[in-house]
Amino acid sequence: GAGVSQSPSNKVTEKGKDVELRCDPISGHTALYWYRQSLGQGLEFLIYFQGNSAPDKSGLPSDRFSAERTGGSVSTLTIQRTQQEDSAVYLCASSSGKGTATNYGYTFGSGTRLTVV
Amino acid sequence: AQKVTQAQTEISVVEKEDVTLDCVYETRDTTYYLFWYKQPPSGELVFLIRRNSFDEQNEISGRYSWNFQKSTSSFNFTITASQVVDSAVYFCALSLGSGYSTLTFGKGTMLLVSP
Numbered sequence: 130g131a132g133v134s135q136s137p138s139n140k141v142t143e144k145g146k147d148v149e150l151r152c153d154p155i156s157g158h159t160a161l162y163w164y165r166q167s168l169g170q171g172l173e174f175l176i177y178f179q180g181n182s183a184p185d186k187s188g189l190p191s192d193r194f195s196a197e198r199t200g201g202s203v204s205t206l207t208i209q210r211t212q213q214e215d216s217a218v219y220l221c222a223s224s225s226g227k228g229t230a231t232n233y234g235y236t237f238g239s240g241t242r243l244t245v246v
Numbered sequence: 247a248q249k250v251t252q253a254q255t256e257i258s259v260v261e262k263e264d265v266t267l268d269c270v271y272e273t274r275d276t277t278y279y280l281f282w283y284k285q286p287p288s289g290e291l292v293f294l295i296r297r298n299s300f301d302e303q304n305e306i307s308g309r310y311s312w313n314f315q316k317s318t319s320s321f322n323f324t325i326t327a328s329q330v331v332d333s334a335v336y337f338c339a340l341s342l343g344s345g346y347s348t349l350t351f352g353k354g355t356m357l358l359v360s361p
Contacts, residue, residue: 162348171337171353237291
């Protein structure tokens, strides 16, 4: 597609439930990133996929968080047994890794606003 | 490890004022990239600029200008003659030399431009 698509745009879930957040990157972008934006905080890196390489999971805050990327395209971020502190906006970005003079190729989606009640 | 500091949490100005958003970064790497993003109320991050560590030339794009100074590890952003539509949260970010490196963001500066 023309941009990075994330779904759902909003998700309200009960504490303890599992949630899945989806990211559809720009076609042909080999790199995909997940970030989390909590209230009053900057954007926190979660996980990064690059082609067929093993993902960089160094930013995942706990083992309740996992992500996969199927066929080098769509990615799903799963949060198990959600907690109230998981409430945040989850942003996905994709990149071609090719820079130009005006754009480094990172394109962000509109995010999924997750609220855990 | 990399770090980006945006000391100004919130700035309020009146339309037509000039405003500078500060960004200070830390990295041991010699090859890196600096970015500014705008996040309007709609929530989507809008790319504004990327600079590499070897290019300290200042940049101007319309009402926007950026001042990169390696000596002070700063990459400040100035909006000239601010407008209400400039109201947003602005993020400074850094990535290392790889074309696929992750971004390290500052905590953002909320800019409110009043009519």
